[in-house]
Every structure is written in structure tokens, then in C-alpha cells.
Amino acid sequence: MGGAKFYRFALFPLMLLMLLFVPTRMVAQTDYDTSVTFSALAGSPEGMSEAENFKKLFDGKKTEGTSSKWCCYFHGSANVIFKASKAGVPVGYTITTGNDNETWGGRNPKSWKLYGNNTDSNDAWELIDEVSEDKVLKDKNYASYEFTCKCSTSYQYFKWEISAVHGGDILQVGEFELKLQTCSHKNTDGSDALGEVIENVEPTCTEHGYTTHKCSLCNSIVKVYKHDVLKPHKLTHHELKDATCTEAGNIEYWQCSVCNKLFSDEATTKEITDATSLVIPAKGHTFDREGNCTVCHYKDSRYALFNLEGITDVTITDNDSYPWKMLDLNADGMSAVSSYFTAESKGLMSNNYGKGHSTSEIEVKFNVVKPILFSFKYLISAKNSNDVFITLNGKLLDEIKGTEQKVYKSILNKGEYTLKLSYNIFDLVGDGNKGADRAFIYDLNTATTISDYVAELDATNTKLTFKKITSNNLESIDLSRLVIVNDKPMVKDMYDIETKNIKNIVFDESFKTYAPTSLEHFFAGCSTLETISGLEYLNTANVTNMYRMFYECNKLSSLDLSNFNTANVTNMEEMFYSCQNLSSLDLSKFNTEKVTNMSGMFYGCQNLSSLDLSKFNTEKVTNMSGMFAGCQKLSSLDLSKFNTKEVKHMNSMFESCSALSSLDLSNFNTANVESMSGMFAGCQKLSSLTLSNFNTANVEFMDNMFNGCSVLTSLDLSNFNTKEVRYMYSMFQACSALTTIYASDEFVTTKVEIGSDMFSGCTKLKGFDSSMIDHKKANCGTDGYFTPGCAYAEFDNATGTLTFRYKGVKPAGAYDLNVESNNPGWEDQKGNIKKVVFDASFAIARPTSCCWWFANCFYLTEIEGIENLNTQNVTDMRDMFTCCYALTSLDVSNFNTQNVEDMTDMFLGCEKLSLLDLSNFNTERVESMSSMFSGCSTLQTIFASDKFFTNQVFDGYGMFQGCENLKGFIDYIPDSDRDNNEYANYKTGYFTKLVGKNGEKKIGATGETLATENLVLDDGKDFVAYEPFAAKDASYSRKIKEDSTWGTLCLPFAIDQSKETECKFYRLTGIDNENECITLESCEEGEIPAGTPVLFKMNKDEQTLSISTKDASIVKEPVAGTNVTKPEAETASDVNLVGSFTKIGGKDNKGLDKNDYIIGKDKFWRVSDLDDGNGVGIKPMRAYIHPAYEYLARAAMLSIGKGEGTTAIDNLNAISNDANAEYYDANGRRTNGLQKGLNIVKRGSKTYKIMVK
Template sequence: MKHFSNQSNGSHVGRMNYGGAKFCRFALFPLMLLMLLLLPGRMVAQTDYVTTVTLKKLAGTPVGYKGETYANLFDGKKEDGNSSKWCCEFRGSAYVIFEASKAGIPVGYTITTGNDNANFGCGGRNPFSWKLYGNNEGKNGAWTLIDEVNKDKVLQDKNNTSYNFPCEGSTSYKYFKWEISAIHSGSILQVGEFELKLNTCTHLKADGSSALGAAIKTVEPTCTEPGYTTKECSLCHLIVKEYLNLLKPHTLTHHALKAATCTETGLKEYWQCNVCNKLFSNKAATTEITDAANLVIPANGHTLDSEGNCTVCGANRYALFNNLDGITDVTITDNGGYPWQILDSKAEGMQDLGFTIPNGSNVLMSSNYHKPGSSSETVIRFNVSKPILLTSQILVSSEENKTLFDFYVDNNKELSISGKKQTEYKVLLSVGEHSLRLVYKKGNRSDANADRAFLYNLKTSVTIDDYVADYESSNNTLTFKKVTSNNIESLDLNHAVIVNKPTVGDMCRLLGINSTAIKSVVFDKSFKTYAPTSLYGFFRGLTKLETIKDLKYLNTEQVTNMSYMFSDCSALTSLDVTHFNTAKVTNMNYMFYRCSKLTSLDVTKFNTANVTNMSYMFCRCPVLSSLDVTKFNTANVTNMSYMFESCSALSSLDLSNFNTAIVTDMSYMFYGCSALSSLDLSNFYTKEVGNMVCMFSGCSALKTIYASEKFVTSKVQSGEGMFAWCKNLKGTILEYNNSKTDHTYANCGTNGYFTPVFEYAEFNEGTGTLTFRRGLSKPERAYALNLEASEPGWLTHKDEIKIVVFDASFANARPTSCCSWFWYCTNLATIEGIENLNTENVTNMGVMFCRCQNLSSLDLTNFNTGNVTNMYGMFSNCQNLSSLDLTSFNTANVTNMAYMFDGCSTLTTIYASEKFVTDQVNGGDMFNECRSLKDYSFSKRDSKYANYKTGYFSKLVGKNGDDKIGAAGETLATDNLVLDDDKDFVAYEPFVAKDASYSRTMNAGTTWGTLCLPFGIAQSQETECKFYRLTGIDNECITLESYEGAEIPAGTPVLFKMNENEPTLSISAQDAGIVTEPKAGTNTDVNLVGSFTKIGGKDNQGLADTDYIIGKDKFWRVSELKKDGNSKGVGIKPMRAYIQPATASQARAAMLSIGKGDGTTAIDNLNAISNDANAEYYDANGRRTNGLQKGLNIVKRGSKTYKIMVK
């Protein structure tokens, strides 16, 4: 196995990133021998080649490092202790050109790896894709491809190991070029030796006669390829092809000329070979057509009259409105000299359209192409015979802002578009007369793109299913809802618009009202299926809007942009955004800008993981008195400028969870927050911030700003006025001075306004304890936390550290790197308080626990790895760990997992979820030497096997008591599940147990019990008891019926009665499906309720007073049992059930027995009767029977008669 060595030169961080350390190698010979035996046929070693040919380098690039140039490829040094190599920086390509001492046919080649490929950090340097060329002209001649390998799977990260590759050469060459286009990983290419196998045989005997034998195989010629015969040379035994210089004639099919029309292209006359598919322009097949596009005859285009109709094919403008259901009496009127015309795809400028109009579309297009200052205007009038939804496609290809297309419906301007845009427009039309007005108006100099507008694909629908905004003028309310054909009659179409506009303001314009008229917005439940992708400026500028009702029905799950969403809603006093799904949102800038009457705002449910812009988000919300942003994930945010500007009522603000590692702009962030007395920015990491202008300006009540060493100003270019008017601010020593207000005073020193908060580690030499703390002071010998990939200072004690403690104070720390924290702490045995390590801002966990070989357990269930990119060698050589629970790990951003578990030789179980992904990682040797993992194979050790379906992971699917249950496979399965009365069973999701079992020893004197198991019970296999289902309560009795069927389904609660002299219940199943919870009862009056976990007991919530539990073969009401001093906590053990009456009136009896009807016995008597051989049995009609039957039984036992009901 690979070993980390502290004897190598340079820091371990440098080795982690670049390699270079030397380590012990595997004893590889047996494995190599096995691999050679298993090589596929293409890799069988070639023997028919000359061993005396030598190779000489001619040219190459890159040259390679000093002493490691490409010349070393041909020096023969490839053995341990006597080896050389070509090692160089690889930037996408590399090649070497070399000459053979004698020309020959290449039949194979050998690549030998370098001397340290197997060493830690040096993997991935082998070639991955390459080509081998040959020629006989020299290094500047034209090259002919000999062999090509793409995504090689042969070369391994082993030292000085040779691998053979065959090639099927048939031509003799003297000069060769080996060109490498990819390596396995990283940026360093490394090859030990390259050997070429050449066959230099002339295939002639000494007397000059041919040494080639009889024909082995003959391939007939085709119309493109000559035929050949293969023969074997008696001298070199090479199979040689002898080509026949013959070609068959083409088999041609004639394709006649197809003339072009106004709208369709034509085809020139041509001939095509049915065998090789080549095209020819003549019957003799002497002139080949290499590009089929040359056959196409362009469409002729329309010849238009003055109204824009075609005089050749008869196409006219009315075709756009043909067959539109509900539309009649269409008339088209042109205003001016440039009428809208039918589509002419051949018109000048159409090649610059920028979009595709589907073939066969009916289209109208403007006609004032390149006519500065002109207008192309047409009006279409029509009647609507029934309510319809009119849909149209609109396309504009013009100069942005200089030329406008205005689209009017009934003289209301619906759209005004410029530039290159394509959009769909919908409108609801009531019965009556309507019009469309199309205006393409050009500027004085505006001829960009196709310089046209288009209207096409008009459709109508009387089956309406869409979303509308419905305005009620009596209360100034706008209601968003879904409208269908069933309810459209209740809608006033003159006051409703289809929601195909981006903002409420736009919709108000279409309704002919001012947006300031809206006082209330309502979202109807029917609107919840509308799924916009942008809510940019949706409520923007609704300055009179006072209430938004049922905002929960605004579906935001697909929304990416919420910027300006509530901007300038200055009359809103409250806003419920707790139902917002913001998982896809990337932009929240100006979201609540100038919501000047908003007093409170709950954004704790916001998922901001993808948000990049929060500038101006809460800016100028002056009466907002509280704001909880502790749940914000700001890992991707780059702009926080003006975020809380003028939030003058905020007296406190908790930003302890803010991740500012990539923020570049914090200007005016807290400007005018005049009620803030303190700010804790100790977790702010400002290494990328370039703008801090007026960041705290106007925070007149601000006395203290807590910060750490991570608050840096090294990239700040603009920082003037950062502390202006912070008149009460005081740092460690420095008191506010209005001449000292720029970013140079943003520090924790004697000349800064910050109060330091320290995050540090302190080592106690007496106890060997390393303790992590956070506080306002740092002991003199304590170590600051490291940043990024730097080495932590406490590693000077790595051999002495025995215990690590994360103090409770450290819970508020937000380190950004855990790289190398416990690297080579070989005596570390205990980590306490790791739940106080918050990793939500950590990006680097490389070699974090590397070589912690004394650690036997590690609880990482609280780790948040959402921002981690590096897990290189994280647990490498933790040789005492037997299991790892990485269920919480989200590795979506991780790019390096190489050697992550390398050398964890006792690791048997790794729990992980579907969030552990390896799509973009370098995962070489991820599981190297993890020999205790189930089904481990040395050939399966990279990140491909980091999953629970086909790899080494297990998914945590439940707990059996304190024991975790792991399952794996495409269908999640675990080997053995043994349930116990003293263990709670919890399943997080369904899975399969290959063997499942449960047993119970009955208390003396009892034969009845309840049972509820998470797997099915095969009744035929359980012979020691009889199962029953509860059917009801009758006075002081319960009624049962025998459970029929082959299997009792998993999770079904049942009663059972043990057979005589059977004290133990034992149930087992194979390949058993495990359910997550018991089945719920469906009876309306009473149900048997099962549980896989304990209910009641000390300090646990017990059952309800009206429930019944079994004891001594009777069911007792819980309230009755409490009289014995059990004031609370009455319940049941796991895998049992209790009776739950639907109403209190059904729980009158203190105790329930089995039976029904007069004289029906209790359980005790039933037991006695069942075991009495002298009892006589009769049915309800008095007929003698052999025993208890279904229905009413009359039983005579001595002088007593009993009625027993069996269901």
C-alpha cells in the first residue's frame, strides 16, 4: 500500500497539489503477471520483429524538465535503479519525432511508465490519448497515421512498468512521430521509455523468389476500394496484403431535375451510386459532386403586387386568417405606401433574420426594408363569433431602440419591440368586432439585421385553459387565476388579460388603468400551477398596493430572477413570502427596495444557495425593525452593495452565517443603519472585495464592529468614507475621528476601528490536547486558523497531539479551510465536541485527517460540505477506522477526491447518500488498499465506485436500536436484519433484507399477544401460533376473525394466540421487503394500531387514556392502568400493537375480553375450551361439529354451555 512519508522534501501541501514525495511501492510482480495473462487479444505480444533496430530523437515539444527530456525515451533505461524519463508540463499536446536505424513495418510498440507514477500525488501522468504516424521523407514530411488510441485503459500508475500495444502496419517507414493529445489527469506528462517494434523483412528468399505462401483470404473490390489477398511470409510469418488495382463500376440511380417554386427549393439533375452513395453530375460518373448543397436550386421568392399578394402562386395575405375557429369577416387595410405583405424568404436582408420561421407557416411581414424614417402599417379587422383565445407568434429583426414594432389589439398597444426578439402573444377576445394593428416604424438611420417585423402562426381556441389577471374596479383589486372554458362566462373579458406580460404594471397598461390604482392583489388557488421563470419587477412601482393575499399560490419553483420584485411597494405594511421556493433564484437585487412601510419580513425559508446578487435587497426599508438572515447561504454572492442601506429601524443584525469569500462589492452595505449599536462581522472573509465605499457611513449609533483576521482590504481600490459619521465607533484603542474614515482603518490593530474576535487553536503540552476556541482575546502561544491550502501552525506538535477538543465557543466560528488540520497526527485518538465545528463556509478539506491512524471513530454527521471543492486524501491512512458516516456530505462542488480513503485498511462501511456525487472529480486511487470493504478489488479503486448502487458505499436506510442499517445495490438491500423487543426499529426508506427475523418469548401463563413487523409474515411457515385481525368492540369484549391469506403484509398489526406448550414466537423471512411505517387501520369504530418503536416508559409520551394494551391475555384501558401509580408513560414495547377506539364512548370498559353475545367467554375460558378433549361442539342449528368453526359455536363442557363466535 502507499504510505505517506514525513521524510520527503517540501511541505505536504505542496506534495498534495503537485506530487514529488517518494513512497514505498507495491510488490507488483504477481499482479502484473496476472494482468498479462488476462490481456485481451489486441494486446498479445508481437514476436515477429527485429530487436536490433535503434531509435534516435529528431525533434519534440515540450522538451521536458532538466535531465528529463524527450531524448530519454530511447536510451533503454527503464529498470528500477537505472531509469530515465520524459517529464514535462502538459498543455494540451506533446509530440516526439524519431528515426529508426532501419526502415520497417511497425507491428507494435511498448510504453514504459516513469519511475514514480505509483507514488502519492504522482498519479495520472500517463498518456491517455495518442496517435502514431510514419513517413519516409524525414521530420518535415507528410505523416501517415499508423495507430490511434483514445481514452486508454491499459497504462496504470505503476513505476517502471512496460505495456505492449500492437499495430496493424502494412507499409515500411523510417521516420515516426508519436503525438499525445491527452493525459489521465493533472498537468504533467511522464513517460519512461518508448520502444518501436519493426518488421524489416523484404518477403524475398535468398534466390530472389517470393517468400509469400498461398492465399489465405481474398477480399473482392468495390466501387471505392480495391480488393486484396492475404498471404503469410515464410520468413517473418507476417500476414501481408497484396492489393488488386481494380475497382468495380458504380451502380447509379438517376434523379431528374426538380424546378424551384416561389416558396420551395428545387434540385439539379444528378446520379447517385447505390453502393457508396457518392453523387455525380453526369451519367458516366466522371464528375463527382462533393457537396450536396450544390444541387439545391434556391426558391424563386414571391412576385408581389401593390397589396403584398403573390402574382405567381396566388398566395395572399388572408391565408394567415384562414380556418381560424371563431373569426369571420376579415378585412385588411393598409395605411401608407408600405403594406404588410406575405413572407418572401428570398427578399434582400432575410439572411440576417437571426431566427427560423417554420416551413409552411402563413406569415405577414413589413415591407419598408431600408427605408429610413418610413412606417409600414396595416390594420386587420374581424368579427369574433364566440369567446376565443387568440395566439400569435411575433418576430422582430431590427436595430435595437432605433426601429420599433408596435402591436395593437383594439387600439391598445400590447407590445413595443425592437432589436432581435421572438415572442408568443396571447389575448382573450369577447364576441364582437376586434382589430389588430401592425406598425413597423423606422428611425432615420436604422437598417440593422433583417430590418423587418413578422406576424405568423395565428391560432384560435374555444377550449380555453390559461391564466388571467382580472381587475375589479369597485375595490381596486387585481386577481390572478386560471380560466377555462367552464368558467369563462363569469369573466368580464374587457377587464381581464392573459398573464403573458412580465409585470403587473404591464398588465395594468393593457387593462387601460394606472398601476397606482391597484390597492390589493389576490392569488386564487387555481393560479398555483402557473410556473413563471422570472418575476423581475413583478410588483414594481405599485405605490398604492396595501395587501397581497394568498401569495402562497404564486408558484416560484422555476423562478431564477426576483430582482425588483417588490421594489417601490411603498404602501405595503406586511408581506408573507414564507412559501417561496427560491432554490433556482440567482438574482435578488432590489427585491424589497423602498418598501418604506414594511415593518417585518420573514425570509428564513429562503434558499439562497444559487443567488449571486443581493445588492439593494433591503435598501431603504426604514421601518423594518427586525430581519433574520441567519439561514441565508451567501456562498455564491458577489455583490452586497447597498444591501441594508437606510434600514434605520434595525437595532440588531445577525450576519454570523454570511459567507463573503467571493464578494467583490460591499459599498454602502450598512449606510444609514442608524439604530445598529454593534455588528459582528467576525466571519467576514473579504479577500476579493474591491469596493468598500461608505460601507458603514451614517451608522451613528454603532459602537462596536467585531472582526477577525479574515477581514482584509488588500484588494480594496475604493474605500473612501467607509466609517463616515460613525461618531460613536471605537476600536481596540482608536476612537472615532472624522478625518480617519477610509478603508485603511478597517483593521483590528491600534489604528483601526474593529474589535478583534479570535478563532484559534491552543495546544496543552501536559495533556496533549489541542483545543479550538473563539473569543475576544487569543493566548500568546495559540495558533490562528490557516487559510486556503496553507499549513496550520499547530502541526509543529503533530506527533504530540492526542486529544482534539472543539470548545462550545467555537460553534460561532466559520472557518473557510480545514486543509491539513490533523495531518499526520498519528497519536490522535479522541475528538470531542466536533458538533461545534461549523463547516458551511469551508472549501478545502484536503488531507484533513490524513494519517490519523489512532482514531477509531469519527462523527461527521454535522458536516456541511456544500462549498467544499477539495477532499484530496481526506481520510488517507486512517488505519483504525472501521466505519464512516458521510450521509450529510454533499459533494456537488468537489473536484478532487484522489486518495480520499487511501490506506484505510480496516474500513468496512462507508455510509453515503445520493448527494455524494463524483461527476466532476479527479478520483484516482480513492479506495486504494481499502481491503476490508465488501467485494474490494484492486482494479476497482477510483471514484467510479463511490456510490451505493454499484460501488463500495452503503446508504443509511434505518436504525435497529443504536445500530445503523446500511443497504446497497440498484434495489437497496441489506444482508441481515434481526429485530429485538428491546430495540426500536426505524426505517428512513423502504429496502430489502436478505434475511429478516424476529423472536419473542412469551410470559409464563400467557398465550395471546399483539404483533406488528416491518416485513411480511408467511403464515404457512409459522406453525406455533394462529393470527387474528381485530373486527370490533362489543360491550366488554373484542371481536376477532382469523387472518386469512398466504401472507400478512408488512406493517400490518395483528393478534396471535400461541399453540399449547409453545413458549416462543419465531418469525423469519428471506428477501423481505421492509416498510417504513405500520399500516394504518381503516375501521371507523376501532383499530389495532402497530408500532415498530417503544411507546411510553420513563420520560416518554405514553398512549391516550382511552387506548387499550394487552396484559395477561386481556386488554386493559390505559386510564385504568394509571390508577396503579403510572401517571404517565403507559405504552408498549417495539413490534407490538394497541387498540384505539374511535370515540371515548367505545372505551367504557376497564378491561376487554374476546368474544361476542350472551355467555361468550373471556380469553382464559377460551384457552381452556380449546385444550379440552371432552368438549362437545355444535353449530347454531344444533348440528354436531368436530371443533370450533366460523360463526356461532355452541360448546358443552361438563355441565356448562358456552357460546363462542369465531369470525
């Protein structure tokens, strides 16, 4: 690295010379007419605002406090045209800067031309003066600078044309004052109008002597030159001065102290017109490989960063006032990026932190002596739109912004390289710096042993080959045509050439061990790509993202993806988007079980005529918007295997599938779908569309849903529920063949915000009126365009199944629902009915009678989907289930009986039913309950609530006749006086009230005080109490793991500590973060109240926790456990032990905060440290620690009672099992074991303090 250079020029001598060598143009003009005024005629650009318009150039306001200016964006040219109040010869002009040039440097004009004419014609301009590369105007506020003109022609119209500014893209001028000589200084009689001599000036070495006079005509001051001799120059000799590493020198020269002219000889025969030629530039440092200057011994540590294998001849040049410097981890703002670095990190960082509108820039040149792998990390932590530009030999590295880090890797061939680093800070506004507000490169490295995956571009720029290269096979490779694949996720980013040139991509067998995790945008934009071969060598086993993988590969006609392993892919959004020429696509081996996004997957694949998606697993997909949109040649599509239960977005899913003639989506589960906008829009040939099971209860967007389905003649939307829909505009627009739209009363428009053109062009709909086409006509009423659907039952003789449905049209052979007390139409089939199904569509139906529906269905064993039977309008349930002898279970818990008047014989003869849950029954209108449960000989429990009224019943005879196993508050009594409706209650009769559940097991209670016989809580099952109740006996047990002695407990009944001998109970007192432990104290003797969370410690050899009690009061929910407020130096801590009767956490960690702690293996573990909280939870009847503030959860793990002082409970495990331990009280007296208060325990050579409260 010998001979390395560093350049930083000493500018002061040059600036001094420039100040001395004043151009003659700046000599003040005195011979001009001060009475002339100017007015602006036109200007371009006009200005940022009216206050900064070009007209402000001539208003005379140029001093602080009263100034104005012309300020505008500058894009290569600007001009202003103005007129003088009278014509004159231009002799000079003054340019005054604006009010903030010091703040916003570079806005002054740099190059310009001044024109004049006397006709105000744009094609008659004559050049007066020209300035190119101005060096006079400075970034000063309100500063005026004089310029002279050599002109002899009089003009009245002028144009000032500016072609460059000193920097940036804004032009700013405060005032422009043109000086015109309008007078000949002669009276009308030809006599001289000049007055007496004002001043007599002697000659100099450059100017003859002169006198000054005032003209009586124009009042200007005029010079009259003498015919005398110029004086000789007064010379000062400047000796030769050699330049050093950092300071500039100068050549030998002479300068006149009068006129400031420069000469290279004492005889003044050789004038120096360019003052910069006097300067001998600084030589720059000559650094060794460690950055030590071999001349002046200055050290620049930055050089050592490039002291890398294969790199020599490093030169670092600082290009501005804020050169990049060595990485400083202690600099202001660095805490924002500390996670990216280690203490050993070395690198460079920009140096303009906090400097508004500035650039930090350096240039590093180096030589590569043999092929190397060059790598480094680069990072930005920027405020607003501040940006970094890093180029290597002019090629810009991948853009980063905000706070982002990337890794650069490239194979460099032998040759010279330039690395340029530039960080730009724009205006500082608001609260100052954000983040580190810097850019960095660090961890620079080279390697001459190469083994990497690359893409090689052939000489024609049309073929790209992916392969693995090593140091052994570099000889035949043009390294300049290689790009390392690792950090180039897209083909279009791999080369400077445009991807439209690439026609063929090849994957070499050596590439098969490359295992990317993302192929997002990998082939995107390869618009001329025709073939991809060797795809079997593209290893996709670890890939999770295939977003836009083949996006706009317009020329690809076929793809063989049979070897793709997609088992881990979650995103296939727009994977084949706009592959317009793709006609063959085999996805039969795609594993899509983890995919969540398929939106736009085949969008614009207009040549695909068929797609086999029968193997697709879509159970996790949430987005299918635009999935098949624009597939213009698809004539059929079988989606019968699609599972859409998680899908939320189906908008534009089939839009413009203009060849589809039929589509059966009856299997689609749309319960979670929110958007169906444009779902079938533009399906011009669609004549059959089955949406029979669509659940639209959550849909908000239906605009354009069927727009342009011009051959559809009917639509069955009878199952549509549109209560949440907000947009219906153009929903059926241009459905010109549509004659019938079946719907129900669930199709409402109450929330619709925009419904315009909903029926535009539906000219064949009944009663169509072209003036009434919005959502107001979306109803089944007399003024609506809809036709009501119908409810019916259909019997399948082959399976013995009776199915209830609600559709637009009743099929042939189906039965109407009966009304009032009429027998149903399926009466003749009752001996054949084995199963009843209520289809999801039937949920829309509102039957008014269920009388005799299943009476005498002797062989009925199963009723499916009974939750889809909505009984809110039913008035008659007489004999509904009479003599269903084979029915062993019946769920009527969702029945709405608020309008039922007759329940006679409702369950009569259901001899195999053992339980009926009628908790939801409201019988306030029921008048007859006779024989309601008669003959239910196996029935043991009937759950009912306080809403089961009998005060309107006039006939309740034999209501419970023959229910010999029924037990409520009392057991069944076979007495005709005790089987009527008087005993239809849970306080004194045969009913039981549902008060809770343990797992799926229902818990009932009876009597005025609501008591149950025996409550046995199963460990691991949720306990839910709907209200407080009592239990004659209550118990709970848990098997303790062999590696644990500590646990948490929270029960809905009180714990009598005197009866529990297998463990001891403790309450939480706080968290000791200094010792990373929790602190405890023993629970007071007696009962632990119901619902109180506690900790327990099992005694030696005990592995089963068994709690039982009698006459227990059961509470609904846990009470707050420990709530400790512990004063500290600056704040207070707040820690809670939170109990639960149900499971908390688990999948998706619902319910636990990241800072909570759960117990395991006698320690408490912070949730966020257990697999990032995924799947972390607690089982029922347990508790967790919840710190109220995040700062209390500093430790990842907390011991139990570990620490100094009087709470060393963690040692109880060992002490309590040590027969040789000695116990003493606080006064030193020997005791038999742990006592209340302070205990001193000696165990071997150690002494412990134990506090028992």
C-alpha cells in the first residue's frame, strides 16, 4: 500500500491572492443617470409566491428589515424582461443578494447574459454583457456587488438571462439595478454642460489622471481624463515556497501594490492573469498500510480498514467539509443503532450529524492485485428523507433508507476501483435529529479463497446462468460478468443491463445446494424471458416467500415446477402475475398447506386455458383477491376442494374470466369474508353460478360484484345476509339478461353508503325502471326488483335423510313447510327418516310452526345443524319430537321460544334421552304443556332457568308422567298429583339450574340456595361458573411432576390448610430484581379464601396435590392475589399474582403479557423468553405473576425466594430434607424446627436466615 495519497488543500493563500487581485469590473461607476426607473414586464419562472415574484427585483427594497427578492426553482434557465423609464447607454449594474443567502448557500446567479433593444421585440435582442462562471457574488445577506458594461448603444428594453446558479436548484436575487448614461453632457447650443472641477485625481500605474464634474443636465458625476503619463508599478517580491503534505506553496512572483497586477518577472513583461497559477497544490500524505504518513508521520486510522488481503495503493480523498470518520460507538445518537455493532466493530461513519442541508462525502481509491471476494455491511439510520449513496466504480449499491442495514458482497477482478461514500442531510426541522442520523460501512473484509453462488451473464447479455464457483474454476470466467446471488434477491438487480434483454435463464447442477429463504420478485420484470431450464436445481425447501416470483414474465410460455418444494411457503401473492403468454402450468405437486396469501396469484395469465388446483390446500389462506382475474381463456375451474374458512378477501377473484361458462362455489365457506367487490365482474359468458352456501354476514364490500355478467339469467342470493354491507354500487350493472334475483329478508341495505347504478342496464328484471337503479330497489317488496326465496324440506330415500334448506327455487319433489297445526308434507316418510339435516342456508328461514315435524320418526337417530333452525317466529311446537324412540341426544339449547304458545307432547315418548338443556327456553306465552316430557323414562336431568314460566299454562297435566329417573330438587314421584307443571322449576321441583361447566361437563344446582351434591374439578379442564352456588362436597387433585416441588394454585372454593398435609402454602410479597428472585411469606393459618391465588411447596415424597372440602361456597371468578406496593428510591413496584379457573395463553398466547412470569421446574420464567411467547400459557386452576410495570420484569428467570436477608426460601428444598440441620431463634435458643418469625439454620458449614410469617 506504499505511496498511498491523502488530499486536503490549504485554501487560505489562494483566497488571499484572489482578494488582492481585484477585477477591474468592480470599479464603481459614477457616470450614470440616477433618475431612471425600471419596471418588470415578464419573468420566468415567476417565483415561489407573489411575495417572491420577479417584479421584486426593481422595487428598491434591498436593506435588512425592508428587503424583498425574486426566489424561484431553477431548472437550467431563468429570465426577466424589464423597461427603463427612458433610454440610455448601460455603463454598469448592481446585484444585491437576498435576506438568507448565508443560510441557503448556492442560490446566487453564476452565469448570465444582459441584452437590450428598443422595439420590445423578442427577436431583436442585442448582447450588452456576459458573465460566465462568476466568482464575485458571495453567500452574504443584503450584499451589493458592482459590475461594469462596455457598451456604446442606447437601449430602453432589457432582458437579464441566467443560465446557471452557484449550487442547488433554487435561484435567489434581492435587487437588480441597471445604470444608464442618458445624457451627452452638451447644452442645446453645443456648449459644455459640465460644471466646475469637483476632484482632481493623479495618474496611477493603470489609469491616467482625471477630474470629476457634475453635469447640469443629468446631474451625474463625469470623469474627464488628462493626457499625462502613467506611473511605474510598485512591486513586492514573493519568493518560491514549496508545498507540504497539507499546505499549499507558491511559485516566485511580483505584485504591484497599486493596481494589484501579478508578474512572473521583475521587469513586468510577463503578466500573470490567472492568480490560481501561483499556487503549488499540497502534496498530500503518503500513507503506509496502517495509515502512517511516511513524510510527516501524521496518522489516518481509516487506511488500516483497507489493509486487506489483495488490496494495495489506497488513496482517501475528503470531498467536503464533513469527511467520513472512524466509527465512534459513543457519539451522539448512536444508541439508536447500538444493536448493529459489537465492541470490536470497525468502520467508517458520516460526519455531518446535526448539520442541516449538508453532505458528508469521501472517495476511496484502491488497487486489487488478484481476484478477491470483497464484502462489508452498510447501514443507515436517517431522519426524514436523508439518504446515503454508496458507489463502487460508479455503480450504485442497493438503496437503503430509514433505519436499514444490508450486506454488500462482490467478486472483484484485478484492477483499479473507486469506492465513493456520500450521506446527505436535508433541512433540520421539528425536534432535531432522529436516530443516529448517520450512514456507516463496517466489517470490511476480503477473501482470496472463493466459494460462492453466482449469476453469470453471457457476452450477448441474453443468457443468465446460476451456478457455484470456487477459487479452482476462476481462470475461464470473466469476473466482470458475475454477480453474487446471496444479497441480490431479484434478477433485475443483478446487472446494470435491463432485464428486458434476458431471454434464457439456466440453473446449473452446482447451484442445487444454494438454499434461499425468499424468492420474492426473483424473476420479476424479465419481460423478454422465454425459457427457464434446470429449475430442478433451484432448491426451494427453505423458501417461505414467493411473492411476485414470476411477475410480468410476459414471454414465458411454459413452466415446469414439478420439482418445487413449497412446504414452507406462506406467501404466493401475485406469483404468476401478468405472465401473459403462459399456456401450460403444472402445479399438481404444490404443497400449499402453509400459504396464507394467494391474492393475484394468476392475475393476467390470459393464455391459461386450464388449471388443475385439486391438490391445493387452502385452509390457511386469508386473501384470494384477484386470484384468477384476467384469466381470459379459462373456460372451466374446479374449486370443489378449496377450503376457504379463513379467507377475508375475495374481491375481483374471478374478474374478467371472460371464457368461464359455469362456476360452482357451493363448497365455499365465506363466513369470514369482508370484501367481494368485483368478484365476478366481466365474466361475460358465465351462464351458471352456484353460491348456495355463501355466508355474507361479515361482508362490507359488494360493489361491482356481478358487473358485466351479461348472460346470467338468474341469481340465487337467497342465503345472502347483507347487514354489514356498505358499498353496493354497480353490483348488477350490465347484467342485461338477468330476469330474476332470488333473495330473502336478510338482504338489507341499512348500512349502504353508496348504492348508485346497482341495477343499471338490468333491463329484463321485473318492473325495471331506468330512473330507479340504486340500492333502494334491492328488496322483495312490491316496489323491489328481488324475488323472495323459499324454505323447504327434501327427503333422500337412499340415505334416509330429511334436509331443510332455504333457496330461490324449490326443487321438484321437495316439501313446503307446514303452517299452524297442519301436519307436515313429509308425514308419509316418517317411518323411513333416520337423519335430519338443517342446511346452513336454512338459518335464513323463519318457520311459524314446528307442529308434528318429527313426531313418530321412530328410527331417527341424529339431527345435524339444528343451530340453523331459527325458531323466533314459531308459535306451535306441539308433538315436535313425539315418539322419537331412537334419539339419544338432542340439543335445543339455542331454541328461541319467546312466541311459542303450545308445547303439548313436545318430547313425549323420547325414551332414550337422558338430558335436556332448556336453559334458554322462555315460556312466558306457553298455555299448554300437558305430557310435555311424558314417557321419557331415561331422562335424568332437565336444565331450565328462571325464564321457564308456567303462570300462563292452563293445561300441564301429565307433564312428567313416567319420568321415573328424573331428579331435580326432588326425585320423581310417580303420582298423578306430582307430575304436572307445578313441578316445572328447580327450587322445589324436577328441574335443575345450569350454573357452570367443568370442561364439557355441565354443572347443575337446585333449591333456593342453589346447591349441587358433589363438585369434582378435573385438572386441565376449564371451570366456568355462571353464578355463585354451593357444593356439599368439592374436590380437586393434581399430579405433580417429579422434577418440581413448587406450584401455583387458584380454586373456586376455600382451602382449609389444617386438612392439607401434603404441602405448605405461600403468598407472593414481591420481586427482588437485584437478586433475580421472588419473595414470599407463609399464608396465615386457617382458610385460604375461595378464588385466592397462592403458591405451594410439596412436602418430601409427596407427588399428588389433593384438596377437598365440605359445604363449599363456589365463586364465579378469582380474586386479586398479591398486590404489593414496595417503596423504593424513586418509584414504587407493583406485582400481582393473578389466578385463573380457565386456561390462559397457549396458541397465539392470548391473555399473557410478554412481561408476565409462569412457573416451571421451580422457577418463574418470563413469557417473552420462552420461544418469544409463542404457545406459552398456564393450565386451569393456576396463577402467574404480572408485574404492573415493564421495569419490574428485568430478569428472564426468577428464583423462588433466593436472596439475602430474611427470605431464603429457595433453600427450603434442601433444609427441610436435612435431618442434621440445626434450628435457632433470633436469640440463639435451639428449637425443634422452623418457627414463626426469624429462624437461624445451620447446615454443615453454612448458615441461613429464614423468615416465617
